[in-house]
């Protein structure tokens with residue numbers, strides 16, 4: 001029997017793979033290592049210490065920015081996911097009609113519009129509203145984040161809905177479930193992994209955003225990324241590395257939690 | 271028998287009148303009228319694409335007829351949503367809920383109807399017993415074999431005690447052996463529950479063995495409705511005769527028409543009696559059908575209505591097929607049952623007479 005073609009058996013595969021991993025992760029590894037530097041340099045190793053984690057932990061601005069980031073990200077992610085779920089249901093659970101593709105593109109459009117354009121547009125709009133209403137709280141940032149997170153949450157939810165067998169919903173209707181019961185007992189449980197994926201994605205995207213936040217925020221509304229950006233313009237100490245490292249761990253934790261939550265229950269027992 | 275017969279409901283009767291269904295410009299169902307009786311095992315039989323599933327989906331409520339009415343026990347249901355009809359479906363791909371256990375799948379309908387938990391549990395236990403899956407109640411449906419999933423689908427559809435059960439080719443995914451045993455199982459369930467079954471298949475043998483009555487469909491129309499023997503022995507038209515089993519077509523002349531029998535003259539000049547479809551008045555040139563097992567070969571050609579030369583012999587184990595070339599050049603097939611072992615005793619090139627049993631010829635509608 002002839003061996004089937006496998007990329008793994010091609011010459012140099014292992015080398016190229018190793019090199020790619022190296023290039024991908026070296027900067028991150030360096031960043032993490034220097035978070036534990038005892039000196040004030042981010043390039044010269046002077047010994048192991050946790051002092052930068054301590055100093056970050058005691059830095060009131062860092063704490064406040066972190067809390068603000070988490071607040072915005074969690075509220076925005078929930079809003080975006082709810083909108084995205086409704087949009088995904090509306091665009092998949094319907095017979096195709098004229099204009100459906102258009103709607104589909106409209107939902108995804110924000111992915112293509114340069115972020116800076118959205119940022120400027122929001123800045124102008126919100127400054128008007130600020131003048132009219134006098135309100136200048138976190139609401140603007142939450143609203144802005146919710147808006148640009150929708151397409152990110154939409155993608156996994158739509159993918160999940162499309163791969164779902166329509167006859168399951170038909171079977172539910174056949175078994176006396178009304179529209180709401182069908183959604184509650186069949187569609188939602190099966191859609192859950194997609195919704196979680198959308199939620200996590202929206203959360204991470206919001207947490208990470210710099211450009212739009214920078215434009216939309218009022219004074220004293222720094223999120224962690226914009227705070228860090230501000231700091232980098234001045235003195236750079238391993239404190240930045242320490243904050244980044246914690247940030248990284250948080251993201252990893254989210255991804256891990258998501259992985260376990262979204263694992264197919266049917267496969268666990270085999 | 272067990273409790274299930276004690277709780278047996280009366281199956282519903284379905285009346286369809288002038289049903290038409292258009293998908294855009296394509297007409298999938300063309301003026302179908304059917305009366306399906308209470309407690310009946312009724313089969314829709316026809317080739318792929320003839321509109322069987324579409325008809326079933328209109329009874330279930332997944333499609334609206336473009337025209338016509340559907341009645342259940344006399345009440346119009348064509349406008350009702352699927353969840354408002356006391357009709358359940360066994361889907362071709364089963365459509366079991368993968369996130370629920372076997373028991374929860376079976377209890378789904380009753381739960382949606384808001385039945386108390388104790389009642390649901392009792393019915394689920396009864397259903398599990400009915401389909402021989404007592405030990406599997408707590409398994410996820412994805413952990414079951416194809417045949418077991420099929421039985422869960424059946425139990426799930428039967429649990430709410432529908433008036434009518436719709437089955438869309440429920441056995442087509444199973445291997446032959448399992449299929450045979452499920453056919454028997456289905457018949458048993460239908461008898462025990464007393465629910466009207468509307469069964470869809472394109473397998474003629476399955477239809478003949480299981481049904482009380484069969485509707486043969488082609489191109490969106492019902493061509494003939496009748497008991498299995500009527501469909502087989504008294505096909506009304508060429509399509510039905512051709513679709514069900516093997517058959518011989520002969521062009522003949524009608525010489526005399528009585529109340530329910532006609533006399534027809536074969537090309538050889540011999541005259542035989544033939545039945546004809548009710549409501550027709552055969553005359554002139556017509557086509558008759560004679561099933562291969564209703565003819566016998568004889569050595570003498572003198573007194574038989576037909577004769578010819580054997581041009582092919584096909585041995586099939588249980589039967590042997592003799593293909594005889596008639597005087598007019600057409601081929602006539604005779605099925606010999608291999609009652610004894612060894613060769614059939616005929617050889618290619620041999621002249622044989624063909625005897626035809628009494629009352630087996632049927633005139634087709636043209």
Ligand SMILES: Nc1ncnc2c1ncn2[C@@H]1O[C@H](COP(=O)(O)OP(=O)(O)OP(=O)(O)O)[C@@H](O)[C@H]1O
Pocket residue numbers: 293296298316317318319320321322323324325472
């Ligand atoms: N939603 C639809 N839109 C357009 N055409 C359809 C639709 N559903 C069915 N049809 C067409 O209607 C015809 C009948 O379809 P149907 O599914 O009823 O056939 P069937 O008899 O069940 O065939 P099979 O044995 O292959 O399942 C087919 O030609 C099919 O292409």
Ligand SMILES: [Mg+2]
Pocket residue numbers: 322323324438
């Ligand atoms: Mg079909």
